[in-house]
Amino acid sequence: MDSGDDVEVSGKTVKLVKVGSSGAVVVNVDGVTEIISDGQTKTINGIEITNDATFYDSNRQELSAANLVIGEDAVETYQDGDAYIGEDEDNPNWVWNIGNLNSGLSTDVTKTTEAGVVIGIENDFVWNDDTDNPPKPGDCIELPNKYLNICFEELTASKYAEYTIEFEDKTDLSDAEASLTSVKTVHLKTNENEGLEVNGVKTKEAWLYGRNETTLGTFYKDKDNNKVKFSQDIVNDTETKFGNINFGNTKGNDLDLKVNFSDVDDNLYLSLNEGIADITNDDLITVWKLSSGAIQSLGNTGSSEEAGELIHNETTIGTKDEDQRMKYGVIIDNPKSNGASDEVVLRIPDNEVKARISIGGQITTKQVSGGGVVVNPISSSAVALAEEISSIEGYNVIVIGGPAVNPLAKELFGVDREDFTPNEAMIRIVDNGGKVAMLVAGYSAVDTLNAAEAIVAKKLKDVKQTELKVISTTQERGKYTVETGGSPAS
Secondary structure, X not given: OEOOOEEEEOOEEEEEEXXXXXXXXXXXXXXXXXXXXXXXXXXXXXXEEEEEEEEOOOOOHHHOEEEEEEEOOOOOOOOOOOEOOOOOOOOOOEEEEXXXXXXXXXXEXXXXXXXXXXXXXXXXXXXXXXXXXXXXXXXXXXXXXXXOEEEEEEEOOOOEEEEEEEEEEEEOOOOXXXXXXXXXXXXXXXXXXXXXXXXXEEEOEEEEEEOOOOEEEEEEEOOOOOOEEEEEEEEOOOOEEEEEEOEOOEOOOOEEEEEEEEOOOOEEEEEEEEOOOOOOOOOEEEEEEEEOOEEEEEEOOOOOOOHHHEEEOOEEOOOOOOOEEOOOOOEEOOHHHHHOOOEEEEEEEOOOOOEEEEEEOOOOOOOOOOOEEEEOOOOOOOOOOHHHOOOOOOOOEEEEOXXXXXXXXXXXXXXXXXXXXXXXXXXXXXXXXXXEEEEEEEOOHHHHHHHHHHHHOOOOOOOOEEEEEEEEOOOOOOOEEEEEEEEEOO
């Protein structure tokens, strides 16, 4: 402010009356006048003012000036770990990350380390169980100052089916073998009519029966006549796939059922093995006690939960009293409670579970199928006429209109008027100094509007081409077709 200037702040007029030779200033706030020394802060009539810097002209006072910081809170001091602006000071989600301010070193920040001068913001929350009230489908995390939204839109699985693996003390397998009227088995069951596939046959129930120390028999229930049938015998000391889950898109090798047993440690290992290529270490192993080859219980002791009777990713979970989840999305219901009844209860999804996440300044609609990340447009007011732009190199830009109305169409895309055909619009994408430029231009205004509408309506979301054509079927807005062509987008 120059001497004599005034400005309105929070409904009050702040006037710089005079600048002194020593760096002090005289300031008036709605009739209240005070002197503020060089570099000092003072509250005058409810307004906080900091005398940040001055320029003094001894010959002409009107040329003297001062840099004033003015507001209800002109200056605020923050330390590392303090709540960020606008956050709850006692329980902030975002805090200041400030360090090494006097080091004189350049800032160097990676995902795990920091060096040099650091002034930043970091999250101060940890959401790793239900009690933390983490985001659920439909919820968003908003970054400070509304800079960015990260929204959890939905999970890809739409349905879950319950599967139970239990110890049965007296199973009647006599439909398959007359002598097996009351034997000890591991029973696998689900309410899904064809939820299991055993040795290529679809069913809803299956059994494992220990014939002796070297042979395990597998059986299933015929879904057509409801009778038990023999499937195959499996020999010891060899892990063997005897079936798989068959529910929705979870089938084939997605979730295999395998067994291995040994007369050395007298254990039968029944495992649910995930077979998706992009998932590792996601096997669930149930451990069953054998005696002379006969199945006795889940774990070493019947009707008792034990940590080692259930193993996920090499971690014992048999005594966990909260639901567990496998990477594929399988939910293991309360292992401790179910283990006490010699059973394992699973909720298996109809598809590999992935989260659909949207990232953007304004979240719109879902844009992809399956799991993954969606990047939505961040709101921006960066709209300008071509003549208002000195250079667009190195920016992501959308150029609207052909060379007759927008010189950037020729400059960036090399198109001339003769390149346009009546009732047609072109959409082209080219590199722009490490960024991307898109041209949306038509022969007429209606053609251009139809091309823009096709983009907004996401008619092109699955198209991977650098050049497209939008044809107006009539010269009416909204009446058009999209024609692909050009080169595949890189």
